[in-house]
Amino acid sequence: MFQMENMMMMMKIAVLCVIILAMPDIVTGYPSGAPSGACESMTPNHGAPASVPPVPYTLTVSSTTYNCGDVITVTLANATSGDTFKGFLCQARPDVNRSSTVGKLAASGALAATTNCGDGAITHSESSDKISAVFTWTASGDNPTVNIVCTVVKAKTTFWVKGVRQPITFSGTTGTCSKAMGSRGSGFLVLVLSILVALQWKLTVA
Template sequence: MGRALVFVILGVVGLIEAFPDGAPVDACVRPNHANEPNHGRFSPQSAGTNPYQVIASSDTYGPGAQITVTIHGHDTFKGFLIQARDASTNEWIGSWLEVPNTKIHPECSAITHADPKDKQQAVLVWQAPQTAHGGHVYFTGTVLKSYSTFWSGVISKVGA
């Protein structure tokens, strides 16, 4: 799960700089290149140095449930792409509510930044499908401090 997801997310990183109004939808639905682990000459930073957290209000959901997902850290960041995935199938699931300065990609249950401004935090709201039986969800993606400094494969934790 993790390695394949990292490759998908890595493809998004360069697009954040090239597209300051957010990653385009093809960033999460185009085929990845498993033999290209880096974006250009830049590599993701070590997970142990990640100054950012993705905190979900819950990791369980029922029909139509809403979960708040907050990105924050010790430093500002410029961009992000976060996807919701079913914990048992790894498939994209649910949808995001539109909040200021974001762009939604319903095709792949993703949300991205909509401007290149420095951000202290991003507060996002995910909604489970109305027809869902319930289950577990996790949120994963990339947080970008700058074009050359980013953390991919970031996975949410459940906060208080």
């Protein structure tokens, strides 16, 4: 009987320890960025429903059109001075409702961010209050439209899923991006072959 009571007590202590260890995530959400499980839906697992519009944030880009390899600056910012945000998950999606991304999103300036969801996404890596987040999108491919779309977290239970978005349209000729990549690859191959021929000629002369 005594052993059974001790066992029950130990089990209760173990459960309590698990709860205490989990408390930081329960209280603060995900201070180191959106987890991989949120990549597809872009929905924080905060145990609360998403907030409804209006969204107190804006998303602007340095250019609303792109061509092969362009680098475009993206700015997520508060619409009014009182509306800071703690976290964000932004992705470059040809289709807002599908999880596939294109190009590469990267932090700019002093922004602390990471890419938990792959090259075509970016998320916060710390949870301080922010008035803006500046990053870049490096274009790839020739999708007719690429949408920079963001989920923004103001507080654990206050967030907007895909709340802000900005479309960027392709301004080039379809198929030219892949051709340009092929041309660069061919040029490199020609250079390597030229070096090999020169080396062979030098060895023959010697």
